Amino acid sequence: MSHACTDQQHHRDVSSAEVTSVDEGRVVLDAIDASIRELVLRRREVSQQVQQLRRAAGGARIEHTRENQILAGYGDALGRSGVSLGLAVLEICRGQAPTPRAQS
Secondary structure, three states: OOOOOOHHHHOOOOOOOOOOOHHHHHHHHHHHHHHHHHHHHHHHHHHHHHHHHHHHOOOOOOOHHHHHHHHHHHHHHHOHHHHHHHHHHHHHHHOOOOOOOOOO
């Protein structure tokens, strides 16, 4: 049994808190998960742009003080597991560090 979202299911209003069946709940959860994935992908795009701008201005690619603020927000909202989620989001959004060039 597939639980993939159709376009119609994805556009369902996921803000209502009550579901009346397991299948309906799964449809809502699938739509929420799809929205989370879309948001993380958008966050990664913006994060990479910010990293490029910061590096062009002579700054570091990663700003640990800022990351700690982000993790605190996840922790405040979601508890200890929220920090783990925040770390995963940051890891996805950081991208790869530039590979050091071999010296000749």
